[in-house]
Amino acid sequence: MSKVVLVILDGLEYSTAQQCMGGLLALCNANMGKIYKMKSELPSISRPLYECILTGVKPALSGILNNYCKPFSSNRSIFEYAKLANLKAGAAAYYWISELYNKTLFDRVKDRIIINEQSLNIPYGIFYYEDDYNDSHLFSDAECLRVKFDLDFTLFHSMNIDDIGHKFSHDSKEYRNAARKVDTILSSLVLKWLEEGVNVIITSDHGMNNDGTHGGNLDIERDVAFFVFGDKFSFARVEVEQSGICGLVCEILGVDHDKSFAKELLK
Structure with a gap:
């Protein structure tokens, strides 16, 4: 069993x-990690792909095909697998994550900060509801939960790159600079996590097009990065699928699961 950090950088396209x-x-480049190109599932939209990443169920099968579809997830997520194994899991994330796995609909007062609420799938959480909620705060929120409560699985979900992409489009200095800002924060955190023996996955739900939107089949809408860091990973050349992230995380956590994943990714 190893602790896992999963970072979702919303809206970050692969070439960026x-x-x-x-x-x-x-x-x-120092052989401490590896970047893969991954193709997002369709539609290349956030809520369906949160469900795909966290449960391994593709949108056509989950029935969540747009951002306006707001059911409570009917599929078992990483959070539930961790809970069944008596592991601690938490998230600092956009409120749609809360709506999928904790409670629908989101209450900005009651559901924003969750501490040791064991009746919930995500018993430790800080959920935000503004797309421009600053990434510097988001990463501090999640790291605070991870450290203070000694979490085994922590989801970091950042929205600023996506927000900037919608405002300025893919081919803009603002979009690229939003990615650079996150990289500055993350590169230091990853070193810290590796020193603690944490295995790290950094990816995105979807990319961004030059209209400042996404949802379709363009490469810039679907191609995303998939970074892995940690001693559990083989860094082998292998095709990675978005629907395999849930099973991969569960395998590293050492919990029983029934999800598929690319076994070649692990030693």
Whole structure:
């Protein structure tokens, strides 16, 4: 069993990650991690892909096909697998994560900060509801939960890159600089996590097009980065699938699960 951090950088397209995430790429070049190109599932929209990443169920099968579909998830997530194994799991994330796995609909007062509420799938959480909620605060929120409550699985979910992409589009200095800002925060955190023996996955739900939207089948809407860091990973050349993230995380956590994943990713 190893502790796991999963970082979802909402809206970060693959080529932008390759061009702008210099800190993370430096760690990869030092053989401390590896970057893969991953194709997001369709539609390339947030809520369906949160469900895909966290449960391994593709949107066509989950029935969550747009951001306006607001059911409570009917599929078992990483959070539930961890809970069944008596592991501690938490998240600092956009409120749609709370709506999928804790409670629908989100109450901005009652559901924003969750501490040791064992009746919930995510018993430790800080959930935000503004897309421009500052990434510096988000990463502090999640790291505070991880450290203070000694979490075994922590989800960090950042929205600023996506928010900037909608405002300025993919091919803009603002979008690229949003990625660079996150890289500055993350590269230092990843070193800390590796020193603690934590295994780390950094990816995105979808990319961004030059209209400032996403949802379709363009490469820039679907191609995302998939970074891995930690001693459980083989760094082998292998095709990675978005629907395999849930099973991969569960395998590293050492919990019983019935999800598929690329076994070649692990030693």
